[in-house]
Amino acid sequence: MSEHHEKKDRSRPPQSQGWIAEYVDEHGLLEAARKVREAGYTKTDAFTPYPVHGIDHALGIRPTVLPFIVLVGGFTGLGTALLMQYWMNAVDYPYLISGKPLGSWPAFIPVTFELTVLFSAITTFLGSILLNRLPKYSNPVFTSPRFDRATDDRFFLYVDSSDRYFNKNSVQNLLSSTNPESLEEVMEDASSTVIPRAVWLSVLLLLVIASIPMAIILKMRNSNSPSPRWHVFFDMDFQPKKKPQQISTLFADGRAMRSPVLGTVARGQWEGNDAFYLGYDPAKLAAHAGRDRSRFVGASLAAAMQDPVGAPALGQPPTPDEEKSPESAIPAGSNVPAKSETSDEMDESSNAAEKPSDEPSPGDEATDGKVMVEETQTANDAASPSSGEPANPSQDGAALASAVPTLPFVTNIPMEIDAQVMELGKKKFEIYCSVCHGVGGDGDGLVARRAEEIAQSYWLPPTSLHADAVRSQPVGQVFYTISNGKGKMAGYGAVLTPKERWAVVLYVKALQRSRNASESDVPLEMQSKLSQSK
């Protein structure tokens, strides 16, 4: 209706916009509307307190396109929800939970449904308001005080002056013939359209004030400051507790960090000071006290923090053995010369598996059934970067890495072994180790394969147990690695008992040997079969 009118000119008197007739009931309105339409007028409208049944037909108003707009809105919501969930949970930040697929469509249904409804509803709401060109606060019909009753109990019919057939007199005559309660000419809204200065100034002021906190936050987030962070909520940043290097007034020595009370062992940390629990010989370690003792203690402590169970007891820090060359680190009791050729080592050890060679008496096996697995020990293989040199003391990890290979690892499994131990080792290996290292020890466990498949950038592939560097390790070192972990591998000292750990060591050694066996390793009765099959 009045949208079609040219811009108002303040200098001229208000222009006529059309004629409006008032009726007391809907029947009067309906009949008048039909008459007006039959007369050919199309720029007409009715104003009623409630939607009058049939008035659209009487005025010839076409149905609205709103449902189609809503359909588009609904599909937008549907697509947005599905794409959003898939992208967020499967692409940008994949959630791996219980091996469920990344795109779990059934689980995405509820949010998809809700967003479809939400988008449709917003489209309906805004669409209907915008299609009605609302909000519109200046309307010529509002100039008549009578029109207030359009939202109460009166019905109005309006003919706009922009209609093709509009003629002031004929419209007036036509409308009077419909017995209206009143008939008025609608005049242009002559009131000023300028927003008063006080209003827009105060709105502007409010906006500026409202944006100050946001501006402060933005500035603080995007700039550096030497002063500490300003805490609105303390979260758990400030707690009444002491951190390791802080000063305590409670104790005479002023240290917040306390060492264990003399002569006590923390629960679960008791382990005999024995190669069976440690993987190396503590007595030898003590004998090799060197000048880098302090550094080594630091490294041991770091190891103890990492895995307190497998680490040496805190009360008895092991003495360092840093400067020893690989050869000199060989336990004194070993009668096997150090060798650098791994294949030879394997031959040696394979022989050793058959007969005890560590102990000079060959009757041991027969007498007490004790089988000692012997390993040729090269404490540092060629690949180890820190073999003889002191490690960088600034890095605990590096210090530990250099400290570990110099420990006097045992070369024999310090317990009785038999087929049952081997079975135990196999069982535990397959439970705990094979997930990463693979059933065959090749470093191709399911976890490793999965990580490779989804190309995790931070994934460090597990070591193959058949690598030379691993094969050359003495049993004590393998035991030490199982207990305390290495690199990204966690220690299993907490889940495997020492006996189980040694059993796993035995199984690992067996696995390694199985890849490097010669024909002579095959038992005699099987050798004939082997030659037959050739």
Add this chain to the structure above:
Amino acid sequence: MASIATSFEIDNTIEIPGRRAPLVTGNQTLGSVTEMVSSVAERPQPKIWYIAFAISFSMMVMFFSLIAYLIYMGVGIWGNMSPVFWAWPIVNFVFWVGIAHAGTLISAVLFLFRQNWRTSINRAAEAMTIFAVVCAGIFPGIHVGRAWLAFWLTPYPSLNLWMWPQFRSPLLWDVFAVSTYASVSLMFWYMGMIPDLATYRDRSKTKLRRLIYGILCLGWTGSTRHWMRYEKAYTILAALATPLVLSVHTVVSFDFAVSQLPGWHTTIFPPYFVAGAIFSGFAMVITLLVPVRKIYGLEHLITMRHLENMNKIILVTGSLVGLAYATEFFMAWYSFNGFESYTFINRAFGPYWWAYWIMVSCNVICPQLFWFKKLRTSPVLMVIISIFVNIGMWFERFVITVTSLSRDFLPSSWGYFRPTIFDMLMLAGSFGLFMTLFLLFCRFLPTIAMAEVKGVMSAHAHAEAHLAGDHGQHHH
């Protein structure tokens, strides 16, 4: 004819064959409807409004003070303790969300079913929906512990977290369901109010009132073109809100049902929760509207027939809820699952037996009184019963949440939940917030959908004319 009309005037709950009961009584005209509804907000409020407002407002202030104290001290001020971490805050959340459902059900579902009697009560019920959702939204928001980080629930590109929410979690579905529900209910409510706000604008005596209502009603004129799009939009919103209202409490029930806990892990929860929600929502509508119609003299618009219809729905949904309780027990026995059957025996006869039997007597036995017409048409009695129903429905959520959590699979982790004074004051405070908002609504906004009542009066007049064989001159 006249005698029949008169009898409808006296009692519009009677059934007269071949006649439709009038939706409003007292020989109303369009103007008298406007007058009656507008006077609620235009006339000075009765003394009881001020008394009620003073009480509710103080309770609301207490509620927000307690929330501030909670944020300062931490959730430890509540009785939540291992193993019952989902205690009253979640009970209150489900309770309030349930209350919210009646509003949408009345305005959307009954609209689609062409139940014209809804027009007198839908506005107040929708307002109640919004206010109940406000109360509901607060509880999980403060239950998360660090309430100031509750916005982490929304999927926004965070520069601190570098991660997205987990969309397979029912708790996240809940965030979407409840916030969608709040938004759609708000739009539906506001949309429905636009024509009535225009009425308020046009009746304004002061400039300020005219300005505020004028801005709120967006310059509504009642143009036929506007009405057409408006009606279409209203129908679409109703069609959208109908599945939405069913989905919301379904998703709320998923919070429980998707877990593995005996007593929670059951497929009956979605329909059972929805029935309970409608049940409690209608009870709350009765609790509020019976005093409102009395205080503001709206008996001719909110007639006895309206109240009776709502009581019938309470009877139906109450029986459905009872059936659900029975089915749960049947499944516990029939499934032969030891944990499940233990849980249910423990519910009824364990340490929380009192809560269980409060729930059963309030929810199952109480509404059965509505089988008698005398009882369901007595305003005093229906308010009392509806209050009992609300108590019962609160206890239903308590029974589900607390009894299941306090005794799970491991007897070593069993416990007994004890609320603290803060639990109780915050529940009371949420009622203060709800009532404050409702009283302000009565004071400033159209409590009854005038335009819709007028439209229905016109439609009723048409239908009556047709039924009477009087195809009058206005037939077209």
